[in-house]
Amino acid sequence: MSPVERVLRGLAITLVILFFMFPILWILLMSFQTNETILRVPPSMVFEPTLINYRSLITGKLQTAAGSLEIQFMRNLWNSLLLSTSSVAVGLLLGVPAAYAFARLKFRGSEDIAFTLLSFRFAPPLLVLLPLTIYFQQIGLANTYIGLIWVYQLIVLPLILWIVRGYFEDIPADVEYAYRIAGHSWFATFRKIALPLAKPGIAAAGLLAFIFAWNNFIFALVLASADKQPVTVGALAFVTASGIQYGQIAAGIVLSIAPTFALAIYAQRYLVEGLSLGAVKG
């Protein structure tokens, strides 16, 4: 690569990083400022950092011009974590064996069933939400964690099913046959051979499902009341009667992207490892 090319490449990469990272950086900076410094004209990168936003989020007391306000940000954060983790756990528990079945067994209508599950992702959520709300109220699932986790399967399950199925299909069937013919049951084969080989795929699907569940807004907005709401819905509380609390919103964003961010960085190692496994040939 010539030096000119190298410089141009570096420049292009810098521009792309700047473009995508600047909003995140700006949010991070905002989260350490008060509403006054955020809204001053012209804006400036120089300010006196303050932890007041974080303090009010953690203590749950929001100071506004109109007085003190109770918010449940930490509760929302906890709800998000609980809902996303449980949804993904349930999704994996149901989805991985189902994906294995779709990948390995040919049964009547298997393609149709798999496609139907995928089609849940095409439909606008509102389409199912309104009837669902009525059902849930009648059977007592409205405003419960179980009800929400159930509905979250609409997001999580198709994703896991389709990604993991692809990974299972990529495992040569003979590897499993070799294990089965040595006298192992199909369940042992699934556990000892198929699962370890599909691990990178399961990790990727789990991660994506977690992020999708975490970012969901509409289901929780309709189906959950304040004490069950995740952080995406809870953030609406910052739009107060006396104006929008930019500082707290920024701090809220920083806190709420932290878990997914950490998870992504942690899982990335496994994803790359999984993708390069098998490419190493003697």
Place this chain on the structure above:
Amino acid sequence: MNQPVLHLDRVDKFYGEIDKGVHAVKNINMEVMPGEIIALLGSSGCGKTSTLRMVAGFESASRGRILINGREVQTLSPVKRNVAMAFEGYSLYPTVSVRDNIAFALKSSTVDATETGRLVEEMAEMLEISAILERFPSSISGGEQQRVSLARALIRQADLYLLDEPMGQLEPQLRTLLRSRLKYYIKSRNLTAILVTHDQTEANALADRIAVMEDGELQQYASPDQIKERPANLFTGTFVGEPPMNVFPARATVVDGSVQFELAGGLALRYPEAEFQESVRQQIIELKEVVLGVRPYAVKRREDGAPAQVMVNQWLGDQTHIAASFADETIVLVEHDRVRLSDGDTIAIHLEPDDLHVFDPVSGRALSHGRSMA
């Protein structure tokens, strides 16, 4: 009478719907006796691997019965059939070492850990893979993976060993060495094995009987010698044997007490009537149009023979292969001495009636081998 270890009874395999899909295996009947090594020999796509996989239980038979030691198994899962298999694509477990790959085959049995270790070492020694036991499948060569896969199959106690192209990836020297070790291993323990191969040298060297398959059909099931000397049809005749059998279309007549085969290009081969059995003679005359086959080793040069022009003459170090133009076709001769002939030289070819194979040109069925009926 011993009970066969394996009995295939009118087995059919269709991929897709029965009678509509691809007919991969057509009405196969065969028996494998205890202690026998059987080779399924055929070109790619002839149905030999499908047959093996039906026996293993990875494919279901569309029709017919499969019996192992007298027990019908076609509805049993592979686990319950008590067969061991070495896969063509090796199919090693990528996540564990070579040692564990082999030992995994014993994990579900009653063999204890020290005994397993000993058996693995012994098997590794036989197949020359002792040095790579701690490595992982992704870091060893194809030939090594193949031997690991073979070790994994052989280490088990099974009623029947199914080996799908077990030595296809090995270098020639190693292949010859392992062939004899494998045969010794199987024979000394009185095991029963079916070997799928497209390499006839391997089939000839290892097998007690060879099942020649083509287009899903079992063409012939007999000992290597019989297949060579008495091929059941034109396909077996030309498929087995290296170099392949020479074949010539001919018109058979009886002229003045001789059987005469008129070949293309105005050539005629004449033999005294007495050289052929009455029944053979009758059949040949009745059919008129026949196909003559003769093995390259059996083609003789004799002064009073029919003329042929040398096209290529190759000395292979221990034998000479001569290709010559004969009756508008190419005839191949094999001689054990070094023959010095140049391209274009004329040689005189003689075919002994003993070495002639006569086939029906329409059905391909063999009519006679030498002087006797097929």
